[in-house]
Amino acid sequence: MAWAILQKRQLISRLWEVDFARGIGIMMMLASNFVTDIQFFTDYWQNEGFWWLFARITAFLFVFLVGLSLTISYARAKRQGKAKFWKYLERGLYVLALGLAISVVTYFFLGENYIRFGVLHLIGISIILAYPFLKLRKGLSLIAGMAVILAGILLPAFAVNTDKLLWLGLRTSEFSSVDYFPLLPWFGIVLLGIYFGKLLYKDGRRGLLKLPKMSERNPICFLGRHSLFIYFIHQPIFIGILWLLGVAVL
Numbered sequence: 001m002a003w004a005i006l007q008k009r010q011l012i013s014r015l016w017e018v019d020f021a022r023g024i025g026i027m028m029m030l031a032s033n034f035v036t037d038i039q040f041f042t043d044y045w046q047n048e049g050f051w052w053l054f055a056r057i058t059a060f061l062f063v064f065l066v067g068l069s070l071t072i073s074y075a076r077a078k079r080q081g082k083a084k085f086w087k088y089l090e091r092g093l094y095v096l097a098l099g100l101a102i103s104v105v106t107y108f109f110l111g112e113n114y115i116r117f118g119v120l121h122l123i124g125i126s127i128i129l130a131y132p133f134l135k136l137r138k139g140l141s142l143i144a145g146m147a148v149i150l151a152g153i154l155l156p157a158f159a160v161n162t163d164k165l166l167w168l169g170l171r172t173s174e175f176s177s178v179d180y181f182p183l184l185p186w187f188g189i190v191l192l193g194i195y196f197g198k199l200l201y202k203d204g205r206r207g208l209l210k211l212p213k214m215s216e217r218n219p220i221c222f223l224g225r226h227s228l229f230i231y232f233i234h235q236p237i238f239i240g241i242l243w244l245l246g247v248a249v250l
Helices: 002-013 016-041 047-080 085-113 119-129 131-133 139-155 183-200 220-223 228-243
Strands: none
Touching: 016 047, 047 119, 047 131, 047 183, 047 220, 085 119, 085 131, 085 139, 085 228, 119 131, 119 220, 119 228, 131 139, 131 183, 139 183, 220 228
């Protein structure tokens, strides 16, 4: 009984539109990654331009919501006197550890195409790096975000002969990976999320937005509340399905 009451309070304190947007993002990610898996194991390359754009829009939404959610959680933690750096360091390292686990697994299955710095690596490090911006004025997050994005756009023009700077965005011409999200420009998207989080959710509360109520049982919101777990388990399930269908050869 007490556990049910606690869960209900947690749901009430959540902002349904953030969970809903994250749920949309996770569904888009599932569709995008399933097509990517089919492309990897077969010669299916139809509508390649569409799926490339679809994947970028999906990634933008997912990463943007990281920054937005960080702003909301920081504002609420600050009111309770719990907005300490160690909390974000611990959370960031946890997500980074999940990313490293995916690197190990994909290395055995994909060889040189394994995930070296994917979206979980990005999110884990971004949670840590974002902490100072959560404390600063929102305008600084906007300026820094635009600068990081611009740097990420210009960075590929520089040639390097080492993969040690992959995390930053510098890579060799031979580099290949099925999932690659370097800090430049993607940390800039996180910073944009922080800016809009502060703009729309001052003190962690819904401010400018006037939205109707949404049922806590909405399935899309449910997906959004469990997006990290879904992301972590979806690829083994997809590859297993393709293997059963005779598409994937392991």
